[in-house]
Structure formats: C-alpha cells, structure tokens
Amino acid sequence: MASKGSGVRIVVYDEYDKIHGSIRDAMIETIESFYHLSSCISFIEQNAKDDRASIVITTSIEDHVLQSFESLHPVEAILISSKSRRYVDTLPSKVIGVYPKMENLLAALFKAMEALELQLNANSILFHRQKDGSNNADFYFYMIWKTHYGSQMVPKKSLVEQSRYLFYSEKKVKAHIQDFNANYQASEVLYWLDKYNHPFPYNLLVSNALRTHDQQILSVIRLFILDLNKQMKPLPIGPSYNQVFFGTKLPIELVDRLEQLTSKDIIAFQCFLPVIKSRTKALAAATEPTRRRKIANVLFKIDASNALCAPMGETVLIDMATPFHITCVTRNTGSGGVQQLVTIVTLVAIPKRHRDYIFSHFIEQQTKAGKTISDFLQQTIPLVRPDNTYRRDDEDKSEISQYSIPLYVVSVAQPRRDSLAVCNDEAEADELIARGNWAQAVDSLARIEHPNVRVLNKQGSLLRERLQDLPGALECHEQALGKATDKGKAETLIHLGIVYHDMKQYAEALNQYSQALQWFDKQKPRDPTMIARCLVGLGNAYWARRELDEARDCTERALAIREHEIQPKNYSDIASCLGNLGNILHDQGDAEQALGYAQQAVDLLTIHGKNDLRLAASLNNLGAMYLACGQNDKARENFERALEHLKDENHPYRQSASNNIARLDAMEAAQKE
Structure with a gap:
C-alpha cells in the first residue's frame, strides 16, 4: 500500500x-x-x-x-x-x-x-556519488520526475477524491480534505504548510512521499508540489539574506560519511528543507538534550545564494532536491554556554549552470545505455511499495502474497454482452488470478454485467486480500448477500465478517459471524468445517475487543471440532487454533499454558506440515512468547529454527524471525553495557 x-x-x-x-x-x-x-x-x-x-x-x-x-x-x-x-x-x-x-x-x-x-x-540526504564513485541514480530522481511529469497534472477534484479514498476510515483527516477542497488556492499554497491548521495535504501526504520517492502518492499530489515550486524564487543578494541554518541530529555513521567528502562532492535533501535565519535558534535545536546513543548534534550552515527559496517569516523553505557542495565539516563546541559537541556542516548551493550540466550529462549517459526516462524512474524507486500480509485462520484458504492499494479508478459503463462473454470474463479472471495479476482479474470480474453470488464474493475477496480495498470488498459482499440464499448467504456472511474485522469494526464482525453460525448450526447434516470457521472468526473478533473469556471459549470449541469431527484432519488448521489459543491465554496472563499451546502448534506442524510455511510463523510466534517472558535462550532457539525452515531470504516470515534475532542481540548487548 x-x-x-x-x-x-x-x-x-x-x-x-x-x-x-x-x-x-x-x-x-x-x-x-x-x-x-x-x-x-x-x-x-x-x-x-x-x-x-x-x-x-x-x-x-x-x-x-x-x-x-x-x-x-x-x-x-x-x-x-x-x-x-x-x-x-x-x-x-x-x-x-x-x-x-x-x-x-x-x-x-x-x-x-x-x-x-x-x-x-x-536523514533524507542523497549523495551524488556512491561510495565506489559511481553515479547514484536516486540523486537525479526529482529533476527527471518533474521534467517527465510536469505537464501531467492531476486536477484538484481528482486529488481530493483519491485522498478521500486513501483516508476513507479517518474522519478527522476527511474534514481537513474537505477544507482543502473548499478553500485551497494555488497562490496561497504556503499557508497550507501549517501542520496544525492545515495538516492536509503537506504533512499528511507530501512530506513523507518526497523523502521516500513514493511515486504512487507523488502522482496524487503533483498539483500541490508544482504549485509549491512556483513559489520558489532566488533570495535577495547579500550575506544577511543568503546565510541560513538548519539544526538537527544525525546518526554518527552519516556524519562520518559527510566528513569524508571533499569540496567537489554534492548532496541533496529529498524534501522542501525548512531552514531559519537565526544561528542561535538552529544551534539550540541541534543541541536539544537527548539520551540516544550514536546520535550527533549537527548544525548545517547553508549559503543559499544559488538556491530557489520561499521565505515564510523566520523560516525559509529551500526547493526540494536542491544540490549543495559540502565545503567544510568541523566539530566544535556550542557557544552561549552550550558545551555539547556540535558538528558544523557548511553547504553552498551549486550554481544553475553547474546543476544543469551534471543533470544533462547524466541523461546523456542513460540515453547511451538505451534507457528511457520511464525505465529510469522505475529502476530507481519501485512504482508501488508493497506491504506484506499474513493469512488469518478465519480467511479464505487462497494463498496470500503481496498486494498494493489502487489509486482512484473511474468506472466506465460496459455494453451488454451475452452469457458466453460473461463465462469468458470469469475464466479470464481465474487465469489472471493464477498468474498473480490481481488488478486485471478484478477488472475482468467487474465487466460481468449481472454477476452471481460466486463472482461477487470472488471479486470482494480479491479486493480485500490482494488490493486492500476494504470499501470495495464490502460493497461486493453486500451485493452478494442481497442475491444469496441458504448456504450461499451464510458463506457470504463469513466474507463480510472478515472484511468488518479488517476494518476494525469488531461488533459488526461478531454480528456477521454469529448469523452465519446460527444458519450452519441448524443444518442437517452438520458441516463441522464451516462451523469451525465461524467460531474462529468469532474468537478473533472477541480477542480484538479484549473479551478474552469469550475469545477463548469460541477458539476452544473450534479446536475441539477440528480435532475430533473433521475427517480427514487438517493439521495446519488445528495448529492455527492452537496458536490462537496460546495468544489468548498469554493475554490472560497464563504464560505457562500459553507457551504449552504454542509449543503444540509447532510440534504438530513439525510432524505434519514440514512444507507448510506456517511452521516458520509458529516457530517465530513461540520465540516471541519466550522473548516476552524474558527466556532469551529459548526465544533464540525458535527464531533460528524458523530461519532454518524457510530458506527464502525475502519471505516476510523469515525477515520477521531475522528481525527478532537482531532485536534479541541488541537487547543482550544493551544489558551488558
């Protein structure tokens, strides 16, 4: 997302x-x-x-x-x-x-x-050169991004609509979006940098997107960025106008790298840099007391003569990605009674002629290598930053991988097609799902003019699992509920329960699961698999609401059904119940019994699920429980077993275990200090 x-x-x-x-x-x-x-x-x-x-x-x-x-x-x-x-x-x-x-x-x-x-x-500093002396492609991102996308403006209406989508569940933010929609004027863009009165869009979207080159967000708020660029002008001539300061704290390793650079080296901040004219105030900001280790007090002394800036009272906003020469890096003690060590980094904005030369030279190199601007933008920073998600026990059994949130989509009316075309659309969607093309699969399903319950639930599941579009998923499942009867209705209620749980509307999730369970309980013959799914969903919803006794009761009932009624036994599902029960007991304060259930989940998957990735997740969960209880040796043992079970270094389960080991190492090192 x-x-x-x-x-x-x-x-x-x-x-x-x-x-x-x-x-x-x-x-x-x-x-x-x-x-x-x-x-x-x-x-x-x-x-x-x-x-x-x-x-x-x-x-x-x-x-x-x-x-x-x-x-x-x-x-x-x-x-x-x-x-x-x-x-x-x-x-x-x-x-x-x-x-x-x-x-x-x-x-x-x-x-x-x-x-x-x-x-x-x-910390958003980017260096012109890599440590080996080669070009740092990321350094050139914004010059090329502005050139490539400068004429492709997203209108204000679309910016507002897409932002409402991104913040669909956050009422306070929606109020600020409405304020922006009603009152924003391009000529007053600087007023909208005030994070208290106008937190949207700069502080809620723009600032972090700039630092991370998040092209998905940047495409939404391009209008605001370009309006801000238009306010950037050269400062008046004279040292009293051009000398500005920025006081902050940086990791020591970053300061060490700055010290090693020469006067020919160039850096840029991937942000609109807020600096001030008062050295005293900037120094005070740099030397604010901190207990953090490996953090240095840094005062940037900046000659902004060649920079484009926007004065804002005491603050001066320097244009994003302005390149600077580093002319000097020195360590001094602060003045005015401040005795903390301060590193002073002196910067000079490079002249426009020099700036244009290095950028044009880089583009020539890219062209000779056969790379287009689009190639460059996609290779420097990925267009979409995927999040990882993990399957919950009450979800569908389709494998969950990586997904991303779509931007605002305008739906276009489709002509009426015959039943063969409808069948082809669903078949095409199934083929796209098999290839992992989630957005295209959703489009194929959306083209079906009169979708049945199965198609609507399939589309809703894709929107929720793969595209993280919870409002869209909710709409699909609600449409399916309006058409469904009997078992189809009960299964759709489970889908709705999952969506409401993900939206953190736990009371509504309980309502959906309860209705589904009521239907399945009345049916003859009994369907233990579906009853267990309902109970697991109820258990998770109660757990989220901190109603732990009810959560434990539902999970224990689901576990009993999976252990004794469902044939053949699905040991992975049993292990999931055991893991859930362990977490609930841990939250109830019964650490010993919680560890017992978590260990049972691991033992069961070790025997019956050697190829099941959930074994790595269970081992990691068990290790986390031991770590929370202060049993570091056993925690480490299980984290390392999780790594041994899963060789794919990029898999989120392995990364989680690796992070836990690193955290454990840091904890033990801190205890020795």
Missing part, C-alpha cells in the same frame, strides 16, 4: 486500555493501538520498510518490554504513561520520559514528533 501519513507513526502499547482513547482524541491521524506485546512488536517489524519512524507510547514500565521496543530499529522514541517514580536515566536510552499526567505526555509527544520530522528531513 502506498505510504500515506506523515513520516512518524504513533504506536500505543496499552495493555489495560487506559490511555488509547485520550491519545486517539488528541491526534489527527489514526494511531495504532495494541493490547499484547507480541502483536505490537510484530506490527512495528512488518511495517519497517515504509521508511516511517515510530514513537511508542506504553503503559508498561517493565524492563523486558522497554528493552524490546529499544531494540527495534524503526522506534525512535518511547514515552511512558505511568505513575512510577523510576528515574528516566535508569531506563533504556530511547525513553524520553515517564508521565503521570496525560497532558504532560501529549505535550512531550507533540514536541518529539516535531523534532523527529526535522530529523527525517535531515
């Missing part, structure tokens, strides 16, 4: 649901909230590739919980909501503070978010 939202993700580990509501009400964007540690850690790991930093808010003060978050690479800060009197200096280095009052925690959160966004801008 395209990376919507700012560059900072807020993750709440709220074991007893004490603070989630207060934080949700204070935020514009959706926060991610979790009640059990293993799910929270897995979420952060699985989303590590979208280039967003995470701030974790937790109600737990336990050492193993804090060390788990400390060791996760995407986590940049940890805030603790607790009345504990523990001193922050005794806690892991990413912990900013312990806050007994919500208002103090929120104030610290907003300050941390603002500082982190600036750090992400600083």
Whole structure:
C-alpha cells in the first residue's frame, strides 16, 4: 500500500486500555493501538520498510518490554504513561520520559514528533556519488520526475477524491480534505504548510512521499508540489539574506560519511528543507538534550545564494532536491554556554549552470545505455511499495502474497454482452488470478454485467486480500448477500465478517459471524468445517475487543471440532487454533499454558506440515512468547529454527524471525553495557 501519513507513526502499547482513547482524541491521524506485546512488536517489524519512524507510547514500565521496543530499529522514541517514580536515566536510552499526567505526555509527544520530522528531513540526504564513485541514480530522481511529469497534472477534484479514498476510515483527516477542497488556492499554497491548521495535504501526504520517492502518492499530489515550486524564487543578494541554518541530529555513521567528502562532492535533501535565519535558534535545536546513543548534534550552515527559496517569516523553505557542495565539516563546541559537541556542516548551493550540466550529462549517459526516462524512474524507486500480509485462520484458504492499494479508478459503463462473454470474463479472471495479476482479474470480474453470488464474493475477496480495498470488498459482499440464499448467504456472511474485522469494526464482525453460525448450526447434516470457521472468526473478533473469556471459549470449541469431527484432519488448521489459543491465554496472563499451546502448534506442524510455511510463523510466534517472558535462550532457539525452515531470504516470515534475532542481540548487548 502506498505510504500515506506523515513520516512518524504513533504506536500505543496499552495493555489495560487506559490511555488509547485520550491519545486517539488528541491526534489527527489514526494511531495504532495494541493490547499484547507480541502483536505490537510484530506490527512495528512488518511495517519497517515504509521508511516511517515510530514513537511508542506504553503503559508498561517493565524492563523486558522497554528493552524490546529499544531494540527495534524503526522506534525512535518511547514515552511512558505511568505513575512510577523510576528515574528516566535508569531506563533504556530511547525513553524520553515517564508521565503521570496525560497532558504532560501529549505535550512531550507533540514536541518529539516535531523534532523527529526535522530529523527525517535531515536523514533524507542523497549523495551524488556512491561510495565506489559511481553515479547514484536516486540523486537525479526529482529533476527527471518533474521534467517527465510536469505537464501531467492531476486536477484538484481528482486529488481530493483519491485522498478521500486513501483516508476513507479517518474522519478527522476527511474534514481537513474537505477544507482543502473548499478553500485551497494555488497562490496561497504556503499557508497550507501549517501542520496544525492545515495538516492536509503537506504533512499528511507530501512530506513523507518526497523523502521516500513514493511515486504512487507523488502522482496524487503533483498539483500541490508544482504549485509549491512556483513559489520558489532566488533570495535577495547579500550575506544577511543568503546565510541560513538548519539544526538537527544525525546518526554518527552519516556524519562520518559527510566528513569524508571533499569540496567537489554534492548532496541533496529529498524534501522542501525548512531552514531559519537565526544561528542561535538552529544551534539550540541541534543541541536539544537527548539520551540516544550514536546520535550527533549537527548544525548545517547553508549559503543559499544559488538556491530557489520561499521565505515564510523566520523560516525559509529551500526547493526540494536542491544540490549543495559540502565545503567544510568541523566539530566544535556550542557557544552561549552550550558545551555539547556540535558538528558544523557548511553547504553552498551549486550554481544553475553547474546543476544543469551534471543533470544533462547524466541523461546523456542513460540515453547511451538505451534507457528511457520511464525505465529510469522505475529502476530507481519501485512504482508501488508493497506491504506484506499474513493469512488469518478465519480467511479464505487462497494463498496470500503481496498486494498494493489502487489509486482512484473511474468506472466506465460496459455494453451488454451475452452469457458466453460473461463465462469468458470469469475464466479470464481465474487465469489472471493464477498468474498473480490481481488488478486485471478484478477488472475482468467487474465487466460481468449481472454477476452471481460466486463472482461477487470472488471479486470482494480479491479486493480485500490482494488490493486492500476494504470499501470495495464490502460493497461486493453486500451485493452478494442481497442475491444469496441458504448456504450461499451464510458463506457470504463469513466474507463480510472478515472484511468488518479488517476494518476494525469488531461488533459488526461478531454480528456477521454469529448469523452465519446460527444458519450452519441448524443444518442437517452438520458441516463441522464451516462451523469451525465461524467460531474462529468469532474468537478473533472477541480477542480484538479484549473479551478474552469469550475469545477463548469460541477458539476452544473450534479446536475441539477440528480435532475430533473433521475427517480427514487438517493439521495446519488445528495448529492455527492452537496458536490462537496460546495468544489468548498469554493475554490472560497464563504464560505457562500459553507457551504449552504454542509449543503444540509447532510440534504438530513439525510432524505434519514440514512444507507448510506456517511452521516458520509458529516457530517465530513461540520465540516471541519466550522473548516476552524474558527466556532469551529459548526465544533464540525458535527464531533460528524458523530461519532454518524457510530458506527464502525475502519471505516476510523469515525477515520477521531475522528481525527478532537482531532485536534479541541488541537487547543482550544493551544489558551488558
């Protein structure tokens, strides 16, 4: 899915649901909230590739919980909501503070978010050359992107419609989109950079998309970016106008690389860089206290004479991807009583003639190599950034792989076709599904003028599983429900239950599963497979609602049916039930019994599912349970078994296990310090 939202993700580990509501009400964007540690850690790991930093808010003060978050690479800060009197200096280095009052925690959160966004801008540096001296193709991205797409403007209406689609479940964001639709004027584009009064579109879409070259989002908000470019002008001549500063913190390894560059080397920030005229204020920002290790205080001293800029009061916005020479890198102590070590990086924006030369020379090289602009754009940064997802036990049995969210699609009326054409469309869709062409398969099914229940449910499942289009999936399954009778209706209710669960509408999911279970319970002969599916769906929905007793009851009933009534036995389904039951018991505080069920799931798949990828997932889950319990040796053993079982280094299950091992290594190293 395209990376919507700012560059900072807020993750709440709220074991007893004490603070989630207060934080949700204070935020514009959706926060991610979790009640059990293993799910929270897995979420952060699985989303590590979208280039967003995470701030974790937790109600737990336990050492193993804090060390788990400390060791996760995407986590940049940890805030603790607790009345504990523990001193922050005794806690892991990413912990900013312990806050007994919500208002103090929120104030610290907003300050941390603002500082982190600036750090992400600083970390967006791209070097003109790779370390081996070869061209860095990514460095040229925006010059070519603007040239290639400059005339292909997405109108404001489409920008608004696509944004509503992207933020379909976020009411607060929708209100800001409506404000933009009603009041935005191109001549006032700079006013829409205010993240408090106008968070959309810049802070919710543009800034992170620029840093990550997310072409899917960039295509949506091209109009806004080009309006912003039109405001960029040369600064007035004179040192008092052209000298600007940017204070931030950078990883030491990045500072080390900057120090090794010569005056001929060039860098660019993949953002509209917000700098200020006051050296004192920039230095204060650079030397803000931090407990983080391997982080350096950095003050960029910038000569913007040759840059295009937009003055905004004390702030000056430098045009995106402006190339700079690095003229000097020195380490000094701060002035004005600030004794912290500061690295001063002096930059000079390169003249337009030089800038045009290096870009034209690069394009000549690409042309000689037989590469078009489209080839270049697709090879530098992938057009779509796929997310990984894993099959839940209540989902259809079709294999889940990678998928991406589509942009706004305008439907076109199709002429009426005969029944043979309809059959051909479904056959074509099945063939496209077999080849993994999900969007084309959906198009084939959508061409069927009078689709039956089977076709509608197939289309809905594709939209949900493969394209992550939950509103579209919901519409398809609701249409199917209107046409279905008897068993078809009950099966459609299960589809609806899955969609509502994914939309986090758990009460509605319970309603759908309950209706389906009621129908199957009355049928003769009894269909234990479908009854078990309904019970698993109910168990998952109750689990999400933290109604753990009900979740356990449904899951135990499903397990009994799968173990004793379904013949031949499906050991993978039994193992899934055992794993679910282990997670529920873990959340109920019965760690010993939870580990027992998780171990049974692993043992069962080891014997009967050696080629089932869920064995790797079960081993990883068991390891995560041991890690949460502080049993590091057993955790490591199971993580390593998961790696041995799955040789594909790019598979998400293997990556998750690898990340867990890395986190465990970091935790143990931190404990030795």
